[in-house]
Amino acid sequence: MTTVSLIILLICAMPLSYLLLLALAxxxxxxxxxxxxxxxxxxxxxxxxAHDEADxxxxxxxxxxxxxxxxRLFSIHVVADHCSDDTAxxxxxxGAFVHERNEGPRTGKGAALSWLFQRVLDGGCDAVVVFDxxxxxxxxxxxxxxxxxAQGAQVIQGQHVISNPDNGxxxxxxxxxxxxxxxxxxxxxxxxxxSAKHMGDSICFRADVLRKMGWGEGLTEDYQLRQRLxxxxxxxxxxxxxxxxGEAAHSWTQARAQRARWLRGTRDASQKFARRLLxxxxxxxxxxxxxxxxxAYLPSYSTLTMISGFALLVQxxxxxxxxxxxxxxxxxxxxxxxxxxxxxxxxxxxxxKAPLKAYLAILSxxxxxxxxxxxxxxxxxxxxxxxxxxxAHGGQR
Numbered sequence: 001m002t003t004v005s006l007i008i009l010l011i012c013a014m015p016l017s018y019l020l021l022l023a024l025a026x027x028x029x030x031x032x033x034x035x036x037x038x039x040x041x042x043x044x045x046x047x048x049x050a051h052d053e054a055d056x057x058x059x060x061x062x063x064x065x066x067x068x069x070x071x072r073l074f075s076i077h078v079v080a081d082h083c084s085d086d087t088a089x090x091x092x093x094x095g096a097f098v099h100e101r102n103e104g105p106r107t108g109k110g111a112a113l114s115w116l117f118q119r120v121l122d123g124g125c126d127a128v129v130v131f132d133x134x135x136x137x138x139x140x141x142x143x144x145x146x147x148x149x150a151q152g153a154q155v156i157q158g159q160h161v162i163s164n165p166d167n168g169x170x171x172x173x174x175x176x177x178x179x180x181x182x183x184x185x186x187x188x189x190x191x192x193x194x195s196a197k198h199m200g201d202s203i204c205f206r207a208d209v210l211r212k213m214g215w216g217e218g219l220t221e222d223y224q225l226r227q228r229l230x231x232x233x234x235x236x237x238x239x240x241x242x243x244x245x246g247e248a249a250h251s252w253t254q255a256r257a258q259r260a261r262w263l264r265g266t267r268d269a270s271q272k273f274a275r276r277l278l279x280x281x282x283x284x285x286x287x288x289x290x291x292x293x294x295x296a297y298l299p300s301y302s303t304l305t306m307i308s309g310f311a312l313l314v315q316x317x318x319x320x321x322x323x324x325x326x327x328x329x330x331x332x333x334x335x336x337x338x339x340x341x342x343x344x345x346x347x348x349x350x351x352x353k354a355p356l357k358a359y360l361a362i363l364s365x366x367x368x369x370x371x372x373x374x375x376x377x378x379x380x381x382x383x384x385x386x387x388x389x390x391x392a393h394g395g396q397r
Contacts, residue, residue, distance in 0.1 A: 005311060005330050009337070012307060015298040016337060019184070023347060026188035030240050033147055042126040042146045044074040045207075048096070049112040053133035054085040060133055061094035069142035077120055078133075081112040109200070110221030117210055125207050131244060132201045136163060138243040145204045145242055154209050154234050157186060158202035158242030165357070167250055173368055174248035174255075176358040180348035186238040194288040195235040198226040202244030209234060220265025227273040230292045231280060270296035301344070302369040308338045 046064055050057050057078065064076050076096040080088035083100070092098045101115050113130065121128070127149055131137065141158065148156045159182055165175035186196040200222035213232065216225045226236060249255035274296035281289030299307065312334045319331070345362050352358075 005315065005334070008307070008311060009330065009333055012304060012311075012337060015304050016340065018294055018298055019301060019304075019344065020340070022184045022188035022192075023344065024188075025191045026183045026348070026351060028191055030187055030190070030238070033144060033239065033241050038143075038147065038150075040070055040073055040143065040146050042073070042149050043124065044069075044142055044145070044204075045120055045123070045125045045128045046074060046076045047113060047116055047120070047128055047130050048076070048078045048091075048133055048135075049081055049109045049116070049130075050078055050083070050087050050091065050133040051081045051106065051112070052083050052085045052087060054083075054087045054090045056134040057087055057096075058090045058094045060131070060135060061091055061096045063136050064131070065095050066139070067137065067142050068139040069146070074142060075125075077116060079112045079116040081115075082106040107217065108221075110215055110217040113215045114217060117215060121207055121211055127204055127206050128210055129204045130201065132246050134247050135201055136245040137202070138245075141202075141242050141244065144239060148237060148239055148242075149204070149206065153237040154206045155198075155229060155236045156204045156239050156242065157196045157199055157236050158204070158244050159186075159238075159240040160199050160202050161243055161245050162248045163245035164247045164250075165361070167248075169361075169364065170251055170255055171248040172357065172361040173364055176349065176354065176361040177345075177368075179352045179354050179358060180345050180362075182238075182240065183348045183352050187240065189291065190238040192287065192291075193235075194291045195226065195230055196238035198222040198229075198236055201246055202242065203236075204242075220269060223266050224269040224273070227269060227277060227292055227296075230277060230289050231273070235288055266296075300372075301341070302372045305338075305341045305369055306373045308334060308341060312338055 048057070048060065061076055061078065065071075067074070078087075078091040078096045078098050080091065080098055080100045082102055088098045088100050099116055099119060101112060104111070117128070127145065129142070129145065145156055145158070160178060161182075162171060162175035162178050165172045181197075189196050209229075213225065213228060213234075215221060216228070229236065274293050277289050277296065278293035280286075281291075281293055312331075315331050315334065345365065346359065349358050349362065
């Protein structure tokens with residue numbers, strides 16, 4: 001039994017080392033970017049997909065109209081996708097160009113954006129920024145993106161911050177996890193010269209990239225597009241100075257459908273692209289491609305923590321019931337692995353200089369890990385179809 005435990009331990013050492021590498025790479029803060037004082041160079045289209053978002057879309061458009069950027073150099077386009085409320089009217093009154101989509105099935109954000117881009121990308125814009133319908137934006141957002149584009153970046157992911165951590169247990173936990181995710185998964189990758197995550201919101205594309213690649217469709221079109229960009233040699237740059245604020249789901253129940261869609265969508269996309277990323281990564285000797293493959297193949301932090309905790313509990317139970325079957329060295333090694341996984345999120349919060357409430361929120365992480373692991377099992381092995389379900393915004397339930 002010690003041999004089996006040792007083999008599992010060695011297998012788990014790879015994803016743990018990968019996570020620790022990203023954490024170590026994120027210790028260096030992002031280089032400061034001087035956006036103010038420079039003459040704006042680029043023209044932007046701001047694209048917002050919206051389905052029945054009359055409660056929030058007006059405030060979002062009004063906030064975007066006050067951005068610290070010349071009004072002649074950006075326009076706001078809302079696609080009102082199969083809406084049964086006043087989304088189109090509210091957005092139009094707030095000052096957006098509104099495109100009402102009622103044709104075809106409503107399959108989610110990807111289809112709505114693809115439909116919109118077919119109508120607006122023929123103009124003379126330089127870049128496209130995508131926001132969710134509830135996103136509030138830092139005033140310097142477009143100036144920061146303009147500066148990044150001037151440096152040659154093709155795709156730039158801004159920092160997505162959860163705006164409603166005080167609305168309950170789940171929003172608080174999501175807020176804390178996004179602080180860690182932005183630091184480790186995005187800044188860590190950017191510091192290594194790899195590609196940051198495509199988070200679907202507060203992200204900027206050169207128009208030529210979208211003309212060539214499109215946005216894509218599916219349950220997680222953003223995850224799939226990142227993999228396609230990697231195969232094309234295009235990396236997503238992370239820029240924490242470009243900040244967008246969006247709501248998290250207000251409860252575990254609301255979040256369940258959203259998480260199930262993400263997990264099933266990433267599974268489907270990984271099955272399609274992971275092998276190509278791995279082969280091309282070794283062929284081209286490019287770390288960014290290998291990173292894309294590793295992200296698809298290796299277990300997540302939650303899954304790895306579950307495996308490690310279960311392995312340690314099994315060893316404790318067996319040793320207490322039938323004697324010292326497992327060697328002390330293997331037991332100690334599992335304890336070290338689980339300890340590293342425990343302190344991992346707190347290191348991210350420390351690097352982010354997060355307030356105390358973020359640490360308190362993360363202490364409920366074990367419940368999230370159990371919940372997410374169950375959803376992973378359903379996503380991996382379940383046969384029930386998963387469809388896009390709208391996430392309520394603006395305090396809706």
